[in-house]
Amino acid sequence: MFGGRKNKGNNEEKASSLMTPANSPTSGGGSVTGFDSAGLERAAKAAKDLDNSKNAKAAIELIKTQELTKQHEASMKRAEFDAMNKQMELQRVEKEGDEARKTLERKSQYDRQREEYKDQLDRKKLADQLQAQREMQMESLKKQEEAVLRQEKIRRETAAYEADLKSKADIAKAKAEAEGRIKQERANHDLAIEKLKIKAKEEKDALIESVKDSTKQVLEGLANYVSDTERLRNTALTGSAVALGIYTAKVGTGVAGRFIEKHLGKPSLVRDTSRASVSKFISAPVATTKKILGMNDATKALDGIILEKKLSTQLEKVAVATSNTKKNRAPFRHLLLHGPPGTGKTLFARNLAQNSGLEYAILTGGDVAPLGKDGVTEIHKLFDWAHTSRKGLLLFVDEADAFLRNRETEQISEDVRNALNAFLYRTGTETDKFMMVYASNKPEQFDGAITDRIDEIVEFELPGEEERRKMINMYIERYLNEPASAWAKKVVMDGISESDIESVVGLTEGWSGREISKLAIAWQSNAYGTAGAVIDKEAFMEVVEQQRNANTTKNVWLDKARADMLAKDGKD
Template sequence: MSWLLGYRNAQPPQDFSQYVQQPPPASGGAAGAGGGGDDPPKNKGKSGMEAYRFDSSALERAAAAAKELERSSHAREALELSKMQETSKHLEMEVERKKYEASMEQLRLEQKRIDGEEKRKSLAEETKQHQMRAQYQDQLARKRYDEQLVQQQRMNEEILRRQKETVAEQEAMKKATIEYEMDLRHKNEMRRVEAELKAKAKIDRENQDLNLEQIRLKASENRKTTLESINTVGSILGSGVNALLADWDKILTAAGGLSLVAFGIYTAKGSTGIAKRYIESRLGRPSLVRETSRFTALDTVRHPIQAIKKLKEKPSDALSGVILAPKMEEKLRDIAIATKNTKRNQGMYRNIFMYGPPGTGKTLFAKKLAQHSGMDYAIITGGDLAPMGRDGVTAIHKLFDWAQTSRKGLLLFIDEADAFLKKRSSEHMSEDLRAMLNAFLYRTGEQSSKFMLVLASNTPEQFDWAINDRLDRMLQFYLPGREERERLVRLYFDKFVLQPAMEGKKRLKVAQFDYGALCSKVAKITEGMSGRELSKLGVAWQDAAYTSEDGVLTEEMVMRTCREAIEEHKQRVNWQNEQEKRKSKSIFESEQHVKHPEKLNVPAIEAAQSNLSPS
């Protein structure tokens, strides 16, 4: 391969004009003709030699390489290799050109991307400007609309004020007219009366003698008639008494008749009382009972349709509609099952005491327990017994006599029982309340298979110790927690809002929003509210829809009603705390006044109040 490299290095350039400089033509024409060989003339001048001077060693090397290549047996392969090298160079140059074109294309694409990005930014900026312009125009429109509303309201107020002034002026004119008419009428009436009195006085003066004579005649006749009547009655009674005292048989007959009359009156009075008590215990119901599911014969005659429905009722679940904590629901379900089996087996009922904050489901569970067990229920309140005085003992006996006559068994629910079942050692308890307490203890001293006693109270610490001895189970009801509040809110939202809206019978519609999320939100913000307050909240939602113009309940209306209910609840709690503080203060003052009346001071009272008041 050395010869090939030598050949390639010895190749002369294709353009020899850079190495050869043509001499200028001679001045005599014969100068060119005289030379016939390759060698230039030797006797040239210095300038001529410089003109023909070039490097011939490259040509010589190229010629030698060409001759050597021609003599070599690899001449064809060398030529092909040279062609391949040229082709490779062309391909490399083509690849470089393609790379250059690709880079140029990439640059054009990048430029287009940059132009598109700039255009997108420009469009975004234009859109932003349009939005800002639209918002500004909307704000101006809203402001103009608000100003129009304010102006319209002012105009309406001005029109209303003018109407009121006009009505007031008309009323004043009407009043003045009526007063003027009444004044004229009064004057005419006074003139008429005055004229009549004058005429009557004149007539009386003229007829005075005649009137006096008539009065004297009437008085004398009345006196004669009275005297004659007295004489007649006296003579009749005197003769009758004389005849009666003279005959002993008549005396005995009169005494026997009077005795029989007295005996008949006494017997009728006693039998009437017995019949009345029997009718009250069998046909009627005691006056203390505020609500009962027990139908008497009179109720059946008055309300036959309800009596038929009552016969068709089936026992329901004891906890249907009652939402409490899971542990509490488990306890109540056990009590319901035990009560139902007790009634089925005609066993002895157990008395229950339920205590806790108001509105936590005590009364509702008592009703559901009676319906689940197939019993009748009767609801009374202790506040009705306290003001009855001496009649309270009789009312209690009538109540328990009526309860004993129940064939299905009676659940007797006494709400606010602490009103008349307080401790007998209390100084504020009257003798009538003590008598009622003793009568109640007497009638509940033993277990009964006819009635079941259920007491409810918010202050269990006020009960007499003997009452606690009559109670078999004590259940404490708490305010609903977060999960229970959410279940209650869903229940009342469905009951008071969704069901009436789906029925379509009332003016109530519901807007489109997430009901489940709304109920969760309401349950979260209504902490401390009882079940009764949540049910009233459902009624408030219904009322808000009825109050609106189109009857549509929106999410904003629901939340506004909730916030108002929460504020009212806080106000009631504040009132209760203030009442408890005043009560504790009065108790402390009375105790201090009894123990140390001379040491009673305000700072001690305030300190005791802060210690006794609930957090």
């Protein structure tokens, strides 16, 4: 295209050169108007010469052919130029599309980053809110505990203040009454003395007259009695028979009483026993007779007790050894069971006695101190009673540390010290009559002589996860699914699944067996508070939370009591 234009320009230039004369105004000597007439003449002449030439037609055809060729080339150039323009337009559109796509991607990435950042901000905000709620709950719980402690402190201070006021008021009242009586007696002193003198004189005169009359009557009766010999003999025989009867009845009654007390009575120190007594004969004669004759079936020592496997194995060996000891009439070995409260120590002691064929008796260490001077006598009565057991007696001392404290380091009264000495005297030698089983939360407070008498020590720990799971299922079966009482209604557990029970296993960590038993009883009580004895999932978990809060409060009280005791000991 551009070549065509160039050739066209050359032809025009040639035509101009032909049309422009040498003397034209444009060439140096042209006219005023710029029109070159000589050029036209030359052109006309050249055209005339060209027409007259024999090759004119061929030259014209050649010129036409060249012109068509040039036009075709120009068309091709224009087509190429148009194609190039279209290609450039496509490249521009493609580039704009790439730029738009990149812009969209950048926008999408920006939006995504913005959403992620917003999500992070929301998560952080939610975490901060949860943390703030937890802190508020902890602060609320702390304030509640502080409020409970303050209320308890105020209650104690109020009680002490009231007691002090009452004591002062009683002292003031007694003092006022005493002063009033003193003033009254001083005011009526002379009158009272005169009345006493008159009364004494009258009583003296009456007594003298009475003595005179009595002496006269006695002398007359004695003179008549002495004069009758038969009456004297009968009187002597009757008096001797009466004295002999009184003495015989007194001795026989004492022997019978001691026999009944040893065999059918129960010492005052014994809280509970499997041995027969007069009251048991009256209330349940058949069952008591079966126990005396040994007709009851022995149960296993660990029935109803869920313990850790290693501890269960140890206790089974103790039960078997105790049973064989009884059968072979060998001396019993004394046992110490120690650990937190509610871990099954008392229950095992009872089952041990039943499984080994022994009778059992339970006493509490705290019952000895209130006896005072009678403590020694009651200790001897207890062991005399134990020696009369035909089967052998398992003597279980619960809370033994309350009585068997170290005599050298603990502050104990003289009466308790004497009772402890009597206890040590009666347990100092081996015997096949009774077996001592001590239970304590603080065995380190035992007297050294008691520790020396212990042959085997068994530690009861708080139940682990597996033991708690078994306990919860056992107590649910006992108190909810199949209550033992014939008149008790079965509890309906609505919507409570195995996962709910499993969550309770985790929430009861650190609980004793007694606390888990109380939890099941609380479930039962909650269900019996409804019309159909129904407990749903919400009430089920709410009871657990209530028991957890109650246990926390109890632990706070215990910790405060221990702290107060330690502070008091430090001051002492």
